[in-house]
Amino acid sequence: MALIVQKYGGTSVGTVARIKRVAKRLAMLKDRGDDLVVVVSAMGHTTDKLLDLAHKLNPLPAERDYDMLLSTGEQVSIALLSMALHAMGYKSIALTGAQAGIQTDSTHAKATITNINTRSLRKYLKEGNIVIVAGFQGVDKENQITTLGRGGSDTTAVALAAALKADWCAILTDVDGVYTCDPRMVPEAQKLDEISYDEMLELASLGAKVLHPRSVQVAKEYGVTLHVRSSFNMKPGTLVKEVKDLENIRIVSGVACDKDAAKVTLMAVPDKPGVAATIFSALGDAAINVDMIIQNINRGQTNDITFTVDESDLDKTVDAVKKLKKTLNFKGVVTDNNTAKVSIVGAGMFSHPGTAARMFRCLGDAGVNIQMISTSEIKVSCLIERKLAAKAVKALHKEFELEQS
Numbered sequence: 214m215a216l217i218v219q220k221y222g223g224t225s226v227g228t229v230a231r232i233k234r235v236a237k238r239l240a241m242l243k244d245r246g247d248d249l250v251v252v253v254s255a256m257g258h259t260t261d262k263l264l265d266l267a268h269k270l271n272p273l274p275a276e277r278d279y280d281m282l283l284s285t286g287e288q289v290s291i292a293l294l295s296m297a298l299h300a301m302g303y304k305s306i307a308l309t310g311a312q313a314g315i316q317t318d319s320t321h322a323k324a325t326i327t328n329i330n331t332r333s334l335r336k337y338l339k340e341g342n343i344v345i346v347a348g349f350q351g352v353d354k355e356n357q358i359t360t361l362g363r364g365g366s367d368t369t370a371v372a373l374a375a376a377l378k379a380d381w382c383a384i385l386t387d388v389d390g391v392y393t394c395d396p397r398m399v400p401e402a403q404k405l406d407e408i409s410y411d412e413m414l415e416l417a418s419l420g421a422k423v424l425h426p427r428s429v430q431v432a433k434e435y436g437v438t439l440h441v442r443s444s445f446n447m448k449p450g451t452l453v454k455e456v457k458d459l460e461n462i463r464i465v466s467g468v469a470c471d472k473d474a475a476k477v478t479l480m481a482v483p484d485k486p487g488v489a490a491t492i493f494s495a496l497g498d499a500a501i502n503v504d505m506i507i508q509n510i511n512r513g514q515t516n517d518i519t520f521t522v523d524e525s526d527l528d529k530t531v532d533a534v535k536k537l538k539k540t541l542n543f544k545g546v547v548t549d550n551n552t553a554k555v556s557i558v559g560a561g562m563f564s565h566p567g568t569a570a571r572m573f574r575c576l577g578d579a580g581v582n583i584q585m586i587s588t589s590e591i592k593v594s595c596l597i598e599r600k601l602a603a604k605a606v607k608a609l610h611k612e613f614e615l616e617q618s
């Protein structure tokens with residue numbers, strides 16, 4: 214008998230028929246004797262629809278109202294799932310984040326879980342209930358409803374698994390697991406049987422939508438094994454865990470592509486101490502996430518500083534840097550939103566010198582010019598022209614023999 218936390222995403226509970234299927238799947242596990250805590254997202258595109266409604270009434274809703282509204286989506290799905298289980302004769306109880314003891318800080322719309330009081334959860338489990346918890350929500354110290362940021366139900370599930378010391382946490386979704394690359398870009402992409410936390414964190418941060426990056430961080434911190442699998446079949450998915458077996462560490466586990474990168478260059482920035490700090494503090498204050506950065510030293514007393522941001526932040530970025538023009542006295546700003554970032558991720562990279570060179574050679578042979586490069590111990594990213602992204606990803610997938618994973 215195991216204690217399992219399972220999370221079902223919006224697509225998996227998108228219709229009445231699908232909720233019934235989830236209920237049947239839970240009933241099967243319960244019959245096997247497992248203790249179950251189930252986290253669900255809002256049905257289908259409910260959260261987007263709620264946001265649309267909000268924006269029709271107010272382009273900038275108060276954060277408290279925003280959380281009040283968005284948290285209702287999950288409340289619908291927990292109630293319906295519990296009704297489905299009752300109709301099948303199973304004991305279950307639906308709990309909001311607050312009722313499940315999930316406490317957060319007070320940062321509305323992107324709150325962090327600070328503590329989970331597991332007393333009622335344990336009591337309901339002991340009474341034989343399948344415990345159903347609303348994902349993506351909690352309450353702060355003042356009892357105000359908060360939400361954890363879009364896609365936050367994954368984090369709810371992992372945090373509950375950590376607090377309850379569950380045997381594992383299953384994330385049930387609409388794909389079969391974690392792939393070497395997005396199968397829509399590379400049909401030869403393979404499902405991985407297992408992947409390390411660090412690799413998963415890189416892939417999730419690089420835009421692989423299958424897990425929310427924060428949930429991977431929490432899983433790593435508390436050593437929660439994640440099992441990412443489909444809710445539409447019984448195939449084994451991908452285990453996300455600490456991979457210790459050095460022999461089995463792949464050089465490259467996956468290729469990722471972010472098509473929304475935009476490049477900004479500040480030209481002829483005076484070469485003086487404190488200049489970069491001024492620029493990037495201003496961007497930080499405007500809540501703009503900067504990704505890759507390079508500085509070219511020019512002859513003379515100036516530098517060109519180039520960096521990338523999310524395309525959706527481009528206008529905000531230009532506004533913010535233009536405000537600095539007088540103080541810093543640089544020549545001008547050039548932007549380019551025809552770029553994409555392609556990355557290779559692999560835990561074995563650090564013990565295989567030459568992996569970056571192999572990536573660059575592969576891109577060169579494919580006729581893809583590299584505009585910027587950034588690296589971490591287990592990742593190399595290159596900024597390239599956006600219309601070449603698909604070609605680059607395919608070439609890299611082939612180069613690192615990922616179709617044989």
Ligand code: ASP
Pocket residue numbers: 223254255260261286348349362363364365366367
């Ligand atoms: N329903 C929320 C969203 O759409 C949370 C989640 O799905 O994880 O972002």
Ligand code: MG
Pocket residue numbers: 222223254364
């Ligand atoms: Mg969702």
